[in-house]
Amino acid sequence: MTQTPLPRRRLYLMRHGSVDYFLDDGTPVPPDTVPLNATGRAQADAAGALFAASAVTFDRVLVSGLPRTVETAQRALAAARSTTTIETDPALQEIRPGRLSDLPRDQVRDAFLGAFEGGATREAVEQHRFLGGESVGELLDRCLPAWTRFLARDDWDCALLVLHGGVNRALLSSALAGTRAFFGRIEQAPACINVLDIGADHAVVRAMNLSPSQWLHHRERQTTMEKLLAQYLRT
Template sequence: MTTPPRIAFDGSLRRRVYLFRHGDVAYVTNDGSIVADPRAVHLTTQGQQEADAMGKMMADIPIDKAVCSGLPRTIQTLDRILGDRDMPVEQVPDLEELRSDRAQAAYEQGSAPDPVPLPDDLNEVAYAFLNAHKPGMKYRNGEAFEDFEARVVPAFEGLLKTPDWHTMALVAHGGVNRVLLGWALGTGLKTFGQFEQDTCCLNVLDIDQDPDDLTIRRVLVRAVNATTYDPPKRERHLTTLEGLAHKLQQTRKA
């Protein structure tokens, strides 16, 4: 679908980004350990259903650019959201998720790394994002949050510099989306731990840009963490990382 340009009151070109998190995946194996390569996981049946439901909600929304990180879970989610749209998909590896020690090792080695023991205190898993803004902090001994932000933001801004679209569907990851929401609000990593991103959620950003050189004039946040399932978050009490820690705790007890 071709989307017509939208113009702000002051003449700015108002471009829209539908920013999604991928659908549900399983990072914990049946024996209670983290999967060998977190970068390689695929959508679960639940994740497929979430993406299909989001695709139905987005079915009549014109989209003229489709982007994902290139990891399987984002490719699969985007495919289901796009539905029968016949359009190319751009993969941007710098929009891959924040890497823990294990994911970082898999990225560097190009294969599943040796097992890395999880911390005895699962609070370190459940609340790993809360100190993201502190200098030198790393995500579970993997990638530094500052380095993560430094690769995600330029990659996203690079997409904004291309003139060939008006409405973009971008499927990324919870951490990536948190960085981009912080970028949109001008808060950087200070708010990284305060945003929640449920599986297959939708965020809506409008970016006002100069119609001639695409300089960014302002950013508007229209929606955050919207889901087709449980819109009022009636059943959503744990955060994503608390849910992961809970699964690890349950398997340890089994």
């Protein structure tokens, strides 16, 4: 007897476009207010143009509420010629850093990169505090229930979520592992697109870290977190 395949819904998970966390004089910009830079705006436009070219339409669009996700979603939707309303869920905001000035110099590298390089036990990763602030475990406690709530909604068939590098890693890791997980080595380029098919009992990760403005990542040899650390050390 032939079985009918279970229906799956499509979810596009984006990271926000490029931003500048430090001014030219080295002054840090509060991460809750930082806007897209010129490159980030072009990246968001390129993502939207790809959606339009592929005739992708969205039933629901969700962002974290931080300006960089709102602006990315607005620009992508405009380029995609979509009028879908943007919703927000603060539980999906990026892992929250501590004060950079409080970091001991000899702990700076681990504070930036420790959770994203792998090689540690699950317990150690979850205990890692990003820049001395929120731990990875606390991020998972916050964002995974919000993710589960959104997936449980029955009011969408194709959705766009525009979130953050750390949050996206948490969501993708949990989808890949089928349980609570955080794979720090999953890179998330600015304005990248991840493609997931959401089934009744599990998610299929169809594509990760697609970058419409740089498909082959041919100009990249560093991760986004390594670049951020280099910017900080220069100041």
